[in-house]
Amino acid sequence: MSPALLSVEGLRVGFRSADGGMVEAVRGVDFCVAPGEAVGIVGESGSGKSLSMLAVMRLLGAPARATGGRVIFEGEDLLAADEKRMRALRGRDIAMVFQDPQSSLNPALTIGRQITDVVRAHRGVSSAEARRIAAESLERVGIRDAGRRLASYPHEFSGGMRQRALIAMAIACRPRLLIADEPTTALDVTVQAQIVDLIAELRCELGLAVVFISHNLQLVAEIVDRVVVMYGGKVVEDGPVEAIERAPRHPYTGLLKACVPSLSGPVGPLTAIEGAPPRLGRLPAGCPFSPRCPDAIETCASQMPALLAEAGHRTACWRPR
Amino acid sequence: MSDLRKALRGLDWSGWLGAGIVGLIVLAAILAPLIAPYDPLALNIEDRLAAPGAEHWLGTDQAGRDVLSRILFGARASLSVGIGAVLIGAAIGVSAGIFAAYRGGLGEQIVMRIVDGVASIPLLVWAIAIVGILGVGPLPVGPLLLPNEVKIILLVGCLFSPVFARVTYAVARRIAGADYIRARFLQGASHWQIVIGDVLPNCLSPIIVQGTLLVAIGIVIEASISFVGLGVQPPQPSWGTMLSDARSAIYSGEWWLPVFPGLAISLTVIGFNLLGDAVREVFDPRSEARTLVA
């Protein structure tokens, strides 16, 4: 087995809360991404999925801090790297696209300017060459007439086109890892499918590894090889996508699957997960899902189950299915 | 008046400091005849140019007049112009804004154009010019002989009115189209009742914020106009005229003559600015973007 491209080990992220204490939002997360592999990270809002990846990129905003663990990228611990090294990596070796394409592009500068700035930040090319690379990136993400489009402003693009432009910016320097944080959540359903397909295509063409963060298991399952399910700041299940789809082991994953009604099959009552998302700082000592879990027993609330692996499929549960 | 309660609860230490300063100065102005140690107009040539000491806490000026007393009485001129101009400006501006928003049509266009016209007038230049044209003598109004300050209050008040008109117009327009106003109409409320009961209370917070900040500006305007001799006329004390008289003292070393009136102006303005900023924080923290400048 080739060495992992990205290996997250025991990552912890905390916030300084209003009263001065530290609230942990990511509580010891482990997972790996192999070169060229597509991994989906699925969970509710507040599960810590976005924060984990922001921590990987060292882009956490002031109140949040990585408080423990290691993030090994191509043999280097990113949490120990200095800002200069991170700036070299960001956009060139690891790239991230975010949720809202509307606000993620600078409204006052042309698309071309924003992409060429990224290219020239990482490669010492002339501005003409940078424009050529930018146009090529735009073509690659399916924006036609790319040469002219370089002079457009973000407000002249539709939502889907903006997200494509952001992806173009991300891949312009041929990164080895693309992190997409809910890239389709703010888009129309039809456009969502296009963007997901685009990411799958780029992954094939460029040999990219992809981390696709979403709250939608169904969406993610279409293009990833593996799914990591997070809840309450911890990884609760991590396995091949077929296994997760066919036979999820953790009760939470099973419920997530059941929540999405299928288009085929009989119409029945909708499934919902009882209870409310966990409040950070008020988590049980044991499994974070225990308050809402239909299979929970006493041990679940008091003792944290370890991630146990079985044929490449890990689950953290006292009573896996 | 829940807005008032909200304001009082939301003020931070700088707001209370500002309120304290303002309160103190207003009190000093009102009580001046009672607390001033000397008559501000009393000439006393033997004691002229006395440095601050036990007898005259802030010293005396070239004519032997007690500086402290003149400062206390000078507060009256500054505050009456500042507050008076804001009250008049608010009265005119709010009426105009509500009228325009409510009327719509041609009335709205005409009123807002006039507002734009007045807003295009450079305040200080015109204030100086108009007082210059009308003269600095007292204004005969019926049986009364109003001092020059009244002219300034009216003038500056008119020139302040566009600020209030625009703010009120914006709020009133937003509200006038609101569904709950239509509901009130259907309930039988008259126009007047709606204006007083619904429109005005919503305009109150921006009016208070702008008004407080404009008082500060009005005070500096009064001092500036008096400094060039077109404001409060001697021998009446005004901080501006005191500074004008103190100009020769810059060279001869009587430091208390320019320092204390200037401190008085600065302190008063700081008070109103702190208060105005704090009140704005409470009601509309994001409006930092629409800074008032003069």
Next chain:
Amino acid sequence: MLRLVAGRIVSSIGTLLFVGLALFALTRSGPGSPARIVLGADATAEQIAQFEQAHGLDRPFLSQYAAWLGDVLRGDFGKSFVTGRDVATEIVSALPVTLSIVLFAFLIALVFGLGIGVLAALKPGGAFDRVSRFASVLGLSIPAFWLGIVLIRFLAVDLRLLPPGGYFPLSAGLSLHLQSILMPSLSLAVYYIAVLARMTQASLQETLRGDYVRTARAMGLSAPQVVFYALVNALPPVVNLAALSFGYMFGWALIIEQVFNIPGLSRALLNAISQRDFLLLQGIVFLFTAIFVFANLGADLINRMLDPRQRAAA
């Protein structure tokens, strides 16, 4: 876009004409007609009527205004009844003086206001941030003309570093010129440094929180580039405020000139008032008003030009 700009310019000119009319009415309605001033208190009614006819003062009001406007557009502000001197010449000799003070003050306010605001926004909560907040409260509250007096006392009288007043034009040498305008311009600028610093800091702090700044960082742009990305969006309201401030500065410059004994437009204006020379007064006030109106127009247009969305929509 061009149509919008043209429309705003026409609108501003219209406002100026209307306001000019009000000004005209005011100067004409002031106590004491020009005839009486020139001919003296014991002039006969006949002499007055003759005088007025000779100078076109008996014509209908609006036509007098139109005539005056027409002359103004040709650069002729008339000849003063009181001094006999050409008003335009008087204004033109005094204007550069006032202009040099205002321009220098504007430059100081821009450089320091923006500089302090940017630095304070880049380190929120830091020492610089807190000091600058405190300083701007002071700057907003200390009257410019008092600051001028204090500066004269310290820098001119006590330390003898600068001349206590008077004005040296550029022709007298750059160093002398700058020495004579430094204190007046500085006094004038302090308030606007505070205003611009506050606005810049608030605006930049806000834009630095934007998602596109996060994108810029995520793509590995350098720190100065990230700040630039934020600044491009933060500056429009600041520039707008600066344009307005330029207009306001002219008014306060009048007072500052008096403090420092500078022979600019304030002296001309106050002389006009004391001599009841209303033609000169009219000319000066009209000029100030025009400057103010066009400063406001500039602010409005800059706002529209700097936002690509508005540029396209117009």
